[in-house]
Amino acid sequence: MRAEDCAPLVRAIALAEQVRGTTTPNPAVGCVLVREGEIVGEGATRPVGGAHAEVVALRAAGSRARGACAYVTLEPCAHHGRTPPCTDALIAAGVVRVVHACADPNPPAAGGAVTLRAAGVEVVGPDAISPLLADTVTAQLEGFLSVVSRGRPHVTLKLAQTADGQLTAPDGERWITGPAARRAVHRWRATVDAVLVGSGTVRSDDPQLDVRHVPAVVQPRPVVVDTRLRTPCDARVVRPGLLLVTAAGASKHGAWRERRDALEAAGAQLVEVACGPDGRLDLAAGLAALADHGICAVFAEPGRRLAEALLGADLVDRVVLHVAVGLGGLGMAPAVDLPTGPGWRLERVGGAGPDVVWQVRRGLDGAR
Numbered sequence: 001m002r003a004e005d006c007a008p009l010v011r012a013i014a015l016a017e018q019v020r021g022t023t024t025p026n027p028a029v030g031c032v033l034v035r036e037g038e039i040v041g042e043g044a045t046r047p048v049g050g051a052h053a054e055v056v057a058l059r060a061a062g063s064r065a066r067g068a069c070a071y072v073t074l075e076p077c078a079h080h081g082r083t084p085p086c087t088d089a090l091i092a093a094g095v096v097r098v099v100h101a102c103a104d105p106n107p108p109a110a111g112g113a114v115t116l117r118a119a120g121v122e123v124v125g126p127d128a129i130s131p132l133l134a135d136t137v138t139a140q141l142e143g144f145l146s147v148v149s150r151g152r153p154h155v156t157l158k159l160a161q162t163a164d165g166q167l168t169a170p171d172g173e174r175w176i177t178g179p180a181a182r183r184a185v186h187r188w189r190a191t192v193d194a195v196l197v198g199s200g201t202v203r204s205d206d207p208q209l210d211v212r213h214v215p216a217v218v219q220p221r222p223v224v225v226d227t228r229l230r231t232p233c234d235a236r237v238v239r240p241g242l243l244l245v246t247a248a249g250a251s252k253h254g255a256w257r258e259r260r261d262a263l264e265a266a267g268a269q270l271v272e273v274a275c276g277p278d279g280r281l282d283l284a285a286g287l288a289a290l291a292d293h294g295i296c297a298v299f300a301e302p303g304r305r306l307a308e309a310l311l312g313a314d315l316v317d318r319v320v321l322h323v324a325v326g327l328g329g330l331g332m333a334p335a336v337d338l339p340t341g342p343g344w345r346l347e348r349v350g351g352a353g354p355d356v357v358w359q360v361r362r363g364l365d366g367a368r
């Protein structure tokens with residue numbers, strides 16, 4: 001990687017960030033074309049069925065793409081999917097060098113670098129670029145990479161807690177954290193495909209689970225993990241797009257069928273999965289089923305029971321703790337047992353208004 005490669009690659013990452021959450025199940029990719037030190041075209045992935053980032057940038061550059069270097073966050077695809085291969089478009093446009101920050105592990109699309117090199121294009125891959133940039137792109141593409149490599153969405157678990165580890169406000173107030181932390185939650189929601197809670201949270205809080213307070217091009221789908229279909233039909237999440245992960249083979253008596261019919265009439269879709277030996281829904285199977293519904297990145301905002309179950313099943317890839325340090329005394333006790341295994345590392349410690357934000361995550365290697 002040359003010193004002059006850094007700025008355009010960072011620009012490509014920024015372009016990808018602008019479309020994160022809008023391209024699923026395709027990855028959100030950014031591309032910048034530079035010729036003789038000047039940006040001649042740039043773009044990001046269009047919503048599914050639309051052009052990939054490379055093609056958007058090539059169209060913007062027109063004939064100025066000849067002799068250019070393409071900076072792409074993800075290795076250009078080499079296959080005919082919903083759109084033709086980006087490698088063909090880059091080669092036909094006369095691009096002479098491609099710098100990409102992440103290899104495409106998706107078997108049908110992989111091999112872009114090999115195809116480009118075979119056509120005489122110089123390729124600089126993830127091994128040769130700054131680890132910081134490569135890591136940034138891996139985190140940006142975590143949903144896509146998770147589904148391709150593990151068959152389940154990437155899961156971020158967010159909990160709002162008091163200093164002494166309570167998940168409900170001591171004075172019976174609805175909110176534990178302040179407006180800045182709650183706005184941060186809406187920013188998270190805007191970057192994912194689904195916001196997930198357990199049926200307990202729906203029954204007690206009646207949350208909307210949508211993006212408000214910040215702009216959203218695409219709303220995430222609400223998902224409720226609800227073994228026995230106890231979600232009230234008039235709950236705010238019951239709207240078109242809702243996915244209800246529920247038990248296959250549950251006793252389907254008349255009242256259950258009535259609830260199912262009413263929920264489906266309101267737009268909910270049932271996702272039936274098996275229960276494990278403990279009689280609880282098999283959460284790994286539930287997440288795999290969500291991937292089949294095109295969901296790559298999940299933001300989970302459950303209560304204690306589902307949070308502990310997800311952590312216990314090793315199905316969480318990032319934990320975001322919002323701690324109201326002004327509530328619950330002077331100590332600092334995490335609300336749940338936090339993962340400490342290999343691969344976990346601190347991602348961020350910061351603030352949101354008066355609240356503390358504490359984030360840990362792990363890489364995809366070795367995670368279930």
Ligand SMILES: NC(=O)c1ccc[n+]([C@@H]2O[C@H](COP(=O)([O-])OP(=O)(O)OC[C@H]3O[C@@H](n4cnc5c(N)ncnc54)[C@H](OP(=O)(O)O)[C@@H]3O)[C@@H](O)[C@H]2O)c1
Nearest residue numbers: 159160167198199200201226227280302303304305306309
């Ligand atoms: N501070 C925070 O961050 C936060 C966030 C959300 C909620 N809360 C609070 O938490 C309380 C609700 O807590 P909660 O624990 O009932 O909410 P929850 O964790 O969102 O929902 C729990 C329910 O999920 C369902 N579930 C389905 N499969 C499961 C599995 N494999 N393992 C565990 N649960 C499974 C169970 O109900 P079924 O048997 O019906 O399936 C279970 O009762 C409320 O007071 C709410 O205000 C706090």
